[in-house]
Amino acid sequence: MAHVEQIFPERGPLTEKERQIVEAACKLFTEQGYEVTSMDKVAAEANVSKRTVYSYFESKEHLFCTVMGGMCAGFGEPSPNDIDFSGDLRSVLIESARLVVGKVTDPDKQRLMRTVIGEVEQFPLIGQTFWNEGPGKMRNELADYFRQMQVQGLMKKSDPVLSAAQFQGLVAGPFMIQTMFSGSCDWSQEQALATIEAAVDDFLKAHAPD
Amino acid sequence: MAHVEQIFPERGPLTEKERQIVEAACKLFTEQGYEVTSMDKVAAEANVSKRTVYSYFESKEHLFCTVMGGMCAGFGEPSPNDIDFSGDLRSVLIESARLVVGKVTDPDKQRLMRTVIGEVEQFPLIGQTFWNEGPGKMRNELADYFRQMQVQGLMKKSDPVLSAAQFQGLVAGPFMIQTMFSGSCDWSQEQALATIEAAVDDFLKAHAPD
DNA sequence: CGGAAACTACACCGTTCAGTGTAGTTGCAT
DNA sequence: ATGCAACTACACTGAACGGTGTAGTTTCCG
Numbered sequence: 256m257a258h259v260e261q262i263f264p265e266r267g268p269l270t271e272k273e274r275q276i277v278e279a280a281c282k283l284f285t286e287q288g289y290e291v292t293s294m295d296k297v298a299a300e301a302n303v304s305k306r307t308v309y310s311y312f313e314s315k316e317h318l319f320c321t322v323m324g325g326m327c328a329g330f331g332e333p334s335p336n337d338i339d340f341s342g343d344l345r346s347v348l349i350e351s352a353r354l355v356v357g358k359v360t361d362p363d364k365q366r367l368m369r370t371v372i373g374e375v376e377q378f379p380l381i382g383q384t385f386w387n388e389g390p391g392k393m394r395n396e397l398a399d400y401f402r403q404m405q406v407q408g409l410m411k412k413s414d415p416v417l418s419a420a421q422f423q424g425l426v427a428g429p430f431m432i433q434t435m436f437s438g439s440c441d442w443s444q445e446q447a448l449a450t451i452e453a454a455v456d457d458f459l460k461a462h463a464p465d
Numbered sequence: 466m467a468h469v470e471q472i473f474p475e476r477g478p479l480t481e482k483e484r485q486i487v488e489a490a491c492k493l494f495t496e497q498g499y500e501v502t503s504m505d506k507v508a509a510e511a512n513v514s515k516r517t518v519y520s521y522f523e524s525k526e527h528l529f530c531t532v533m534g535g536m537c538a539g540f541g542e543p544s545p546n547d548i549d550f551s552g553d554l555r556s557v558l559i560e561s562a563r564l565v566v567g568k569v570t571d572p573d574k575q576r577l578m579r580t581v582i583g584e585v586e587q588f589p590l591i592g593q594t595f596w597n598e599g600p601g602k603m604r605n606e607l608a609d610y611f612r613q614m615q616v617q618g619l620m621k622k623s624d625p626v627l628s629a630a631q632f633q634g635l636v637a638g639p640f641m642i643q644t645m646f647s648g649s650c651d652w653s654q655e656q657a658l659a660t661i662e663a664a665v666d667d668f669l670k671a672h673a674p675d
Numbered sequence: 676c677g678g679a680a681a682c683t684a685c686a687c688c689g690t691t692c693a694g695t696g697t698a699g700t701t702g703c704a705t
Numbered sequence: 706a707t708g709c710a711a712c713t714a715c716a717c718t719g720a721a722c723g724g725t726g727t728a729g730t731t732t733c734c735g
Contacts, residue, residue: 272712288583290500293692304713305694315693366586372645373498373583376576379648386646417639417660421667424638429630432637435582436596438589450627457631457671482682503722514683515724525723682731691722700713705706 273311275301280322285366289319289374320381323374326367327385330358335396344409345459351397352426352451359427360447365434372435394419410462418462426454483521485511490532495576499529499584530591533584536577537595540568545606554619555669561607562636562661569637570657575644582645604629620672628672635664 269277279300283292294315298305312318338350358364368385375382397419404410410418430447434440442450479487489511493502504525508515522528548560568574578595585592607629614620620628640657644650652660 270711286586288500288586290498291587294694295692304715306696306714307712309694310711369582369585372579375579375646375648376496376498377501382646382648386643390642390646413663417663420639420642421635421664423642424634424636425631426634427642428634428638429627432600432633432641433596433630436585436592436600438585438592453623453627454631458667461667461670480681504724505722514685516684516726517682519724520681677735679734680732683729685727687726688724689722692720693718695718696716698714701711703708703710705708 270311272301272303272307275303276308276311276318277322277325279303280318281326284319284322285326285363285370288370289315289377294318320378323371323378323381324384327371327381328388330364330367330385331388331392335393335400340400344404345455347400348422348455348458349451351393351422352455353448355393355423355427356430356447356451359431359434360440360442360444362439369435390423394423397422408464411464413462422458425458426451480521482511482513482517485513486518486521486528487532487535489513490528491536494529494532495536495573495580498580499525499587504528530588533581533588533591534594537581537591538598540574540577540595541598541602545603545610550610554614555665557610558632558665558668559661561603561632562665563658565603565633565637566640566657566661569641569644570650570652570654572649579645600633604633607632618674621674623672632668635668636661 276297279297280292283296283300294305294308297318298308301308308318312321333354335351335354338347338354340347342350371382371385394416398415401410401415401418405412405415429450430440430442433442486507489507490502493506493510504515504518507528508518511518518528522531543564545561545564548557548564550557552560581592581595604626608625611620611625611628615622615625639660640650640652
């Protein structure tokens with residue numbers, strides 16, 4: 256939300272007005288969902304006339320898809336690509352886990368996820384985009400990494416995609432399952448980070464080479 | 466959806482009309498969410514006049530809360546209480562995991578979860594109910610069980626609630642994260658069940674007593 | 676049969692909303 | 706200064722929706 260323009264690189268540099276609209280739409284759509292957010296509210300929140308909104312986006316649906324698509328793509332950042340994969344297995348896993356937990360415990364990203372999930376039935380493409388750019392991408396990259404580790408004999412043989420999925424579940428699940436439903440989580444950021452090491456060590460123990 | 470009356474035990478035996486309304490509301494609310502579902506649609510789907518709907522439920526909000534509350538309570542069934550906890554650790558875990566995966570891969574329950582998550586911001590109580598009657602309840606029951614196992618020296622010492630949360634994440638996460646966003650999951654029911662044993666064995670290896 | 680309760684059909688009210696039409700204003704480039 | 710494009714303010718349309726009012730019909734029980 257803070258860095259709208261870098262979320263929409265394909266649109267080139269945004270007009271000031273355009274930026275205001277996108278920013279307002281991000282805020283309202285993630286806070287209230289598609290239906291409850293009206294175009295008048297967007298215009299008001301953006302300090303812009305409704306006509307201007309419609310001069311940049313031809314319909315509410317277009318605005319929603321554009322904005323959500325951009326945020327979904329932005330959800331992947333920072334991605335595992337930005338992780339230093341050259342370290343030893345354990346520190347790579349810790350770093351990956353921190354990335355995941357950081358996202359899952361971020362209230363803004365939680366709101367984004369809730370809106371995406373709630374609108375999946377009406378806007379399946381947005382859900383797909385989110386998955387592809389976010390958790391799905393990371394799952395694939397982790398799986399690639401695990402495959403290498405297995406070849407090098409640093410992890411026991413197993414389906415690397417399944418292992419990656421389980422790693423994600425093990426690390427994110429405890430927080431995500433709860434926060435998605437009960438609004439906010441009991442666990443503080445510090446507690447969350449503290450549990451990461453336990454999770455990583457459990458994972459390592461289970462996947463140690465024979 | 467198929468067994469509406471056993472989901473609303475507190476309302477006593479339902480009128481035929483009432484059953485039709487509740488059934489229609491369950492279907493539409495889970496398929497389309499709160500806003501998109503209109504009271505006219507509910508009445509039509511229930512083959513009942515709109516006036517009759519309002520003679521049983523005083524407002525759309527009441528109907529939604531009643532129906533969703535009932536379904537959330539129903540989500541907990543069958544609960545871990547129905548599990549045979551007398552078996553050995555591994556078979557208890559397998560049975561629990563089957564329970565979890567069965568729910569997470571059920572399209573009807575997926576739709577319910579999506580609606581609950583999507584409406585959490587507007588109806589926090591429903592989210593709370595879902596958590597308390599569903600995953601939260603199971604987490605507590607698993608934690609109690611793990612506590613016992615630790616006392617008996619069958620599992621290594623650790624925070625039992627965290628372990629329960631990780632077990633849930635490890636087992637449900639791989640499917641849930643994907644299906645929530647991308648609509649349906651690549652994994653077949655058989656694949657899902659096959660992965661359960663791997664997950665349980667990983668968990669057991671990580672939590673083996675020292 | 677008779678009468679009350681449940682139910683229907685349908686018109687109706689007030690509001691909200693997506694989207695348009697328009698006349699007028701601002702700001703900027705030549 | 707002139708002209709043009711972006712922008713605003715605001716009224717407006719047509720449709721949908723939540724909810725109500727009412728007159729008439731069905732159902733069922735004594």
